[in-house]
Amino acid sequence: MLGPDAVFPHSASGRPRGGHPVTLDLRSSSPHAVRWLPPDDPVPGAPRVVLADRAARGEFAALQAALHRLGVPTVRLDAAHAAAPPAGRDGGPRGRHDSLGLTITLDGGSPDSGLLTMDGRRFRPSVVWARGPMPREIPGAPGPAGPLISADSWAALVGQLAVLAPAALPGPRAGRLAQLAGAAAAGVRTPRTIVTTDPAAAAALPGDRLVVKVLDEHFVETAPGRLVGLLPEIVDRDALVRRPPPGFPMIVQEYVEHDLELRVYYLAGDLRAFAVAKPAPDALWRDPAGVSVRATPVPPRAAAAVRRLARDWGLAFGAFDLLLAAGDVVFLEVNADGDWRWFEARAGTRAVTAAAASMVRALHLNAPRAAAPPPIGGVLDFLLLGTEAM
Incomplete structure (x- = not known):
């Protein structure tokens, strides 16, 4: 899920209509571009974890709080407010109206090379963990192209901060065609798929029901903070072949009858999973109350498939969507920026947040350090996290 503030189109009967766009509101009321934990800066130049996302999404707020309990210093950058006035050390705005002050030193002959100065x-x-989608534009930038140039520059910076850190998350973001081809090459079953601009080509696929989805991201940003998406849908084959061409390539897949749908989170080798039951592919957005979510162990064959694909694609984090069908594992897709707080809330657990905090802490402690030796990890992580591990 990208956020709770969704506006859904409805039919005359008042029920959501499949195949029509939905709008998500990712605008944030927070005036702060950065959040520091701890708020003070006792050792200037010491290592710190960088988390970059939109403040309207809740994953990194929960992760930052968990890392703080583990003693890991972090800075959380709200990518949508990078041009906003920076916050002071007391958490309030400084009153300046320029963008967030930022300097990176890249001088191989200097001991300061690789240092980042942000907000003084x-x-x-x-560790740098950046999650998409990055903002389309940043309001207030001067000139006709200013908002787009500003957003593009901040997105480029966030994407390239990884060169400063020993560890970067989540890893490469492969497109859906590359994912399907890679899974098939690894021996993991995938739905029979075509990509076409002509719905009539779907007649070549088996079954009376087909799944239709976009080729790239489900959502595009039509205005700052407003994302409009075309969501996956199940369509009768005869109805689909009669549709007029959409004017762009789309994915059409066979509908796979299955016993269980899984959302499996891969976290640097660790796995956390949820069993998901929903009436339609887009129900998470259109009818969340009709979606059932429960935490579940990962079946061995599914675990082997996820670990193999994550290794092949160089992922340190990914949200894998799988089906279990008559003993087979069927790979649907992986989202390297997949949300997890909604699934946790529905299942009554914080297991993914705890696993993510443990993963980031381990990466942080493995980075070159100028301070004292790191504390003992393992079980201590979960004791410090408290209820985050529940």
């Missing part, structure tokens, strides 16, 4: 604080990134 100097540190060395140990």
Whole structure:
């Protein structure tokens, strides 16, 4: 899920209509471009984890709080407010109206090379985790192309901060065609698929029901903070072949009858999973109350498939969507920026947040350090996290 504030189109009967766009509101009321934990800066130049996302999404707020309990210093950058006035050390705005002050030193002959100065604080990134989608534009930038250039520049910076850190998350973001081809090459079953601009080509696929989805991201940003998406849908084959061409390539897949749908989170080798039951592919957005979610162990064959694909694609984090069908594992797709807080809330657990915090802490402690030796990890992580591990 990208956020709770969704506006859904409805038919005359008042029920959501499949195949029509939905709008998500990712605008944030927060005036702060950055959040520091701890708020003070006791050791200038010391390693710190960088988390970059939109503040309207809740994953990194929960992760930052968990890392703080584990003693890991972090800075959370709201990518949608990078041009906003920076916050002071007391958490309030400084009153300046320029963009977030930022300087990166890249001088191989200097001991300061690789240091990042942000909002007046100097540190060395140990882990950089950036989640998409980045903003389409940043309001308030001067000139006709200013909002787009500003957003593109901040997105480029966030994407390239990884060169400063020993560890970067989530890893490469392969497109859906590359994912399907890679899974098939690894011996993992995938739905029979065509990509076409002509719905009539779907007649070549088996079955009376077919799944239709877009080729790239489900959502595009039509205005700052407003994302409009075309969501996957199940369509009768005869109805689909009669549709007029959409004017762009789309994915059409066979509908796979299955016993169980899984959302499996891969976290640097660790796995957390949820069993998901929903009446339609887009029900998470259109009818969340009709979706059932429960935490579940990962079946061995599914675990082997996820670990194999994550290794092949160089992923440190990914949200894998799988089906279990008559003993087979069927790969649908993986989202390297997949949300997890909605699934946790529905299942009554914080297991993914705890696993993510443990993963980031381990990466942070493995980074070169100028301070004292790291504390003992393992079980201590979960004791410090408290209810985050529940």
